[in-house]
Amino acid sequence: MITGSQCRAARALVEISRPMLARRSEVSVDAIERFENVSGSLKRTEIQAIQDTLEELGAVFIPENGSGYGVRLKFNNLEAAEIARFECEGGLVADDRVP
Structure with missing residues (x-):
């Protein structure tokens, strides 16, 4: 289960407002606000x-x-494609241990 702080941070990262999250998750705006501010708890399902x-x-x-x-x-x-391309540019993979 996530924490209220993680919820607040995730909303900022994905750029979604509380009202939009409430509509999409079917959890009330007030409940989300209480959860994010650690002043209230929610049901596990919420x-x-x-x-x-x-x-x-x-x-x-x-x-x-x-x-x-x-x-x-x-x-x-x-x-993801860029990372995959970079991972394949290093040549042969070899043991990097120094004898």
């Missing part, structure tokens, strides 16, 4: 609906990994 909606829009949620929770954007098709 949090999951918000998370699913934000993921559909390109957010990737990073679970606790020792450095905290996070959120980032998915690569778009152009960026």
Whole structure:
């Protein structure tokens, strides 16, 4: 499950307003605002609906990994193709250990 801070950050990354997120996730604007401001809790189903909606829009949620929770954007098709092209430009892969 995501946190209110992750929700707020993801909304900023995918550039969606609370009212638009509310319409798409079918969770009220007031509930989203309370969740983001940590002054209220939501049902698991509501949090999951918000998370699913934000993921559909390109957010990737990073679970606790020792450095905290996070959120980032998915690569778009152009960026993914560019990365794949760069990965293939290095020549042969060899053992890089120094004897």
